[in-house]
Amino acid sequence: MKGKIQHPVRMLTLAVAAGAFIGLTGCATTGQLEELQNKHNADVASAKADAAAAKQAADAANAKANDALRVADEANRRSMDTESKIDRMFKKAMHK
Structure with a gap:
């Protein structure tokens, strides 16, 4: 009987000690x-x-990218216009 009583007391003591440790350090x-x-x-x-x-x-x-795109589109348009003019001048010179 003595062995059966000590085991629950030890478990209770261990549980209380663990609870106190967690309570004091975890808060x-x-x-x-x-x-x-x-x-x-x-x-x-x-x-x-x-x-x-x-x-x-x-x-x-x-905004800068949009400005750059606008400038590039304008340059492309001018380049195409110039190419078209040069092509017309070349064809005109070839017909002479």
Whole structure:
């Protein structure tokens, strides 16, 4: 009978000790939680600012690309006009 009683007492003691250890080491204080929340809020604000700056840079790059495309289209049109004029002049010279 003595062996049967000691086993549950040991288990109960072990469970209480483990619970106390987890309870004392696993809990965060309110200050720690607030600190984490403030850090999280600062990280979110920083990410939003970075995203806004990236969007602004992307918009500027898109505008430059559109300008470059417009200039390239104009250069292509002029090149085709010049090619057409040279071709007409060559044909006219060949008929003489």
